[in-house]
Amino acid sequence: MTQPPMNQNVTLAEIAEVAGVSPATVSRVLNGDERVAEHRVESVNRAVRELGYSPSRAARSLATGKTGLIATIIDSNLEVFTDPFWGIVTTAISRTLQKSNLQALLMATPLNKADNMLAASLNSQQVDGAIFFQLHDDGFVAELFKQGLPCVVVGTPKSSKSIPYVDVDNATGARMATEYLITRGAKNVATITGDLAISAGRLRYEGYEAAIAALGQAVDKNLVVNGNFSHESGIEAMEELLDSGVPFDAVFVANDLMALGAMSVLNERDIKVPEQVAVVGFDDMFAAQLGRQKLTTVRQDIEGLGSAAASMIAEMVEGRRPASRMLQTELIQRDTA
């Protein structure tokens, strides 16, 4: 069971010599060219194995013009860091990319249109494509995309929807959650929204709205209070809701973090969950499962987000133009509704 030598400096030419064929033939075998005589294929493969050869990425890139590298860009202004989201997505990207013989190049950098450093790195000499995380401003991406660089954005782009993107279906998830609350018997479903300036926030609110509309009702504005996705804002929103005196027996909260905050005030005021107020969150973040009462919530397929982005970019590298994708969400029933 000895490892192959993994020699640092075996070249294709040496393989050719050992196998008794020309470099061109070795190259053909390596790239799976069909029309090479069986016995030569074998002797080349044997030489490759014995010498522990692995092709030089640089030389190949120089010859083909392809790098095999996909930039995975995270705008480091984002506060994703408190969330395992980013780790899961990038890991999934890396794993999926491997299937297409591509590798993920990680770039954490503040992203703005004027950033020439990044623009230079993204020059097609350097990478075959780029995956962006949901951005404040997608003008920069739009520009690169227009210049012909394969791009995919994870999340829903603000403006330029022409760039292929993947996102979870926020609207449908929110609607399902709200409808679940209703079928469970809730008469007055309140909602704590996220930041409505962010697409996830807006779409989740729209889903709530759609569920109410399906009942033939209009949304009672007293039942909706705005948060900003932070734990703190969940606390404040619930206090506001409670203090306003509007009766409600359920609440759809736009993310788990706020839901957890809301729950803590419900607990403090001795309001029974879910008996008096049922609550469902969104995200299925890890902490949702931690408390004494586990949160009922809408799970998003975070890993799916990464692998979708990766396979889309792989398609683009091959010249195809994949459609944007929406990933389904799933309602996870636990203790709070």
Next chain:
Amino acid sequence: MTQPPMNQNVTLAEIAEVAGVSPATVSRVLNGDERVAEHRVESVNRAVRELGYSPSRAARSLATGKTGLIATIIDSNLEVFTDPFWGIVTTAISRTLQKSNLQALLMATPLNKADNMLAASLNSQQVDGAIFFQLHDDGFVAELFKQGLPCVVVGTPKSSKSIPYVDVDNATGARMATEYLITRGAKNVATITGDLAISAGRLRYEGYEAAIAALGQAVDKNLVVNGNFSHESGIEAMEELLDSGVPFDAVFVANDLMALGAMSVLNERDIKVPEQVAVVGFDDMFAAQLGRQKLTTVRQDIEGLGSAAASMIAEMVEGRRPASRMLQTELIQRDTA
């Protein structure tokens, strides 16, 4: 404020022509060679700007033998995914690497010695160095390191301490936590350990032990119960501790996840925290700040872990051999102790 054209195909040769100098001179200017006449430096720079030139990584690699790429390898068997840890570290790595003109190549893959795929990618043709996350088995890394590949491990390696590594100072952190509990007045400090087969688990226990020893006492084995870092095991351990009947007025728990579990049983049994039992955790994970009672805990500098790893590998790429580093921890006083 127009952007430079960012032409995909400007070559060094074209720059040379436009600037009226030889390719070698352009190369010198690009690489900051001192002995080039001032006016030529200027004209080269102007041409670079005007044509929107950026050098081809592939060609440069081929010529120099350096790739400018650092593999960042995560053993995907790890369950880091529930934790923002990984995202923070990799982000920090990427950012720090940039300062040395290196880039992070992300590789999420099950890691085992027999994995030739990975070995091939890690061949020095492909990357200039590699950063590994705490591993189950570091034999594989040891092998690569011996073959001359610059390697750094994040975490404390099991066996081969000769490989440079960065870790938080688990022992000192645990000791500080325990001593804090003691100075706060605790007479009987219990501990819930992590998985002792993992260095973090072992070292945190040793820190606890050291604090007790400093008191001139021996550890009372009835006060130590083993967990495995999971939330569930924290619950079980606390139940075991309580049911055993040993008196204790404080507990140092080896990570926040278990601490949260332990707290939930304390709450259930109406034991007042911190009055009857004070608790301190370790990690300062996000959820530590969420509950009704925020957890007192030992914070580790996760970002520091990443940037240390990155700067160490950068040093190694330049031929130096940096010493392993231990990062200090910080006690965060909150509600539970």
Next chain:
DNA sequence: CTGAAAGCGCTAACAT
């Protein structure tokens, strides 16, 4: 089906 030869864009001696 296979080989020879010409680059891909850059750097690094070696001259000058």
Next chain:
DNA sequence: ATGTTAGCGCTTTCAG
């Protein structure tokens, strides 16, 4: 201080 000249290791016409 600057230009000339070979390559780096691979792919890819083009012949045969």
